[in-house]
Structure formats: C-alpha cells, structure tokens
Amino acid sequence: MTPDDKDREILTLLREDARISAKALAAKVGLARSSLRDRIAKLEKAGIIRGYRTDIADPSLSAVACLLVKLKTTPSPQVVKRLERLPEVKRCLSLAGEIDLLIDIAAESLARLNQIRDEISHFPEVAETTTAVVLRQEI
The missing domain is CATH 1.10.10.10 (Winged helix-like DNA-binding domain superfamily/Winged helix DNA-binding domain)
Structure with missing residues (x-):
C-alpha cells in the first residue's frame, strides 16, 4: 500500500x-x-501504523543512551521485532552507511541500561555495538 x-x-x-x-x-x-x-x-x-504510544517525560528514567549497531547482514527485521518487545527502546532508526541502526533507550538505571545493551549485543545478527550515554537533552 x-x-x-x-x-x-x-x-x-x-x-x-x-x-x-x-x-x-x-x-x-x-x-x-x-x-x-x-x-x-x-x-x-499494511504495517504503516504499527502502534500508538504515549511519550512520557519521566524523571525517574535516569539513564538515556543512543546505541549504535552494526549488523552482520542487512536488512534484519528479526532484530527490529525483538527490539519492539523491549519497553525501554523508544526509537530505532535504520541508517545508511557504516552504522546500521540507531537505537534510543531510556531505562530506570544505568544497571538496566547496561542489561539492555548486553542483551542487544548478544543478538546473533549484531556484529558490533557502541553506546553513547546522554548527559543532557539540549533541544
């Protein structure tokens, strides 16, 4: 469609x-x-509308990061399906170039953020991950 x-x-x-x-x-x-x-x-x-979300600015979510992911092969829809099941994953963008996915994560703690990052890193389709912890949102 x-x-x-x-x-x-x-x-x-x-x-x-x-x-x-x-x-x-x-x-x-x-x-x-x-x-x-x-x-x-x-x-x-048609999958154009995939769901409806509430975007809540929650001060208790104290760990926010961007995860840069290189995949072994692309496309990899099974990775996106697994990411959709993680409530801490707020956005996943497919990119052209050296990095395949940019994943925005908001977790209640650095420990939970680390767990999520480790989980994603161990997906069989993932070749490499880089984590950039957000210090402050400027805009």
Missing part, C-alpha cells in the same frame, strides 16, 4: 497527537468518521 495525500495528512496529525478523537481527526482531514476509520484500518493492516 502506498499512502496518498489524505493518508499522509492523517499520519501527520496522528504523529502530533496519537490520542486525537476520530471525530476531531475526521473533521481536520475532511472525511466522514467511517471513511477515516477505513483508512486507518488499511494503514494499520
């Missing part, structure tokens, strides 16, 4: 507010609620 302009508008609005009501979203994109629900269902079925 290739999203059309209306689908991209829906996706943009959902990125801004995943909790927007169907009624409000339908009004913003100029669709009937039933048409909107059909489009969202198709986007979900």
